[in-house]
């Protein structure tokens with residue numbers, strides 16, 4: 789029995805494998821918003837369910853007080869302290885580089901940091917990371933019946949012209 793103690797402790801500390809499932813139409817909506825704001829960054833909150841090591845994204849939410857400017861995008865995470873269905877955030881990288889920046893990791897919120905990169909097409913312009921900046925595999929799933937189909941039809945970004 790004593791030999792077991794020689795096993796590296798890392799075996800126990802290994803994080804649970806996680807997968808992100810994102811319906812194709814939600815991914816398209818993220819891409820559409822990112823294209824609309826290009827060359828600025830878009831920023832949205834992700835709502836979803838966690839089930840046996842998989843996080844399924846079910847909704848996108850525009851973050852209140854998000855500022856889409858020349859610099860970083862900020863919002864107040866304390867606004868959402870009561871909403872347990874928020875699983876993380878997604879924002880765009882107009883540079884096309886889908887690696888997280890130091891700022892992205894410092895502002896990590898929820899379980900998953902998702903980044904989409906220009907040109908916002910297909911399966912290779914998206915990546916997801918955990919709070920250690922380790923990549924989480926993404927599975928693109930069948931389109932979800934959206935209760936808010938007009939999400940991007942409305943002029944959510946109009947206030948930028950103020």
Ligand SMILES: [Zn+2]
Pocket residue numbers: 879880881888889892903
């Ligand atoms: Zn970023």
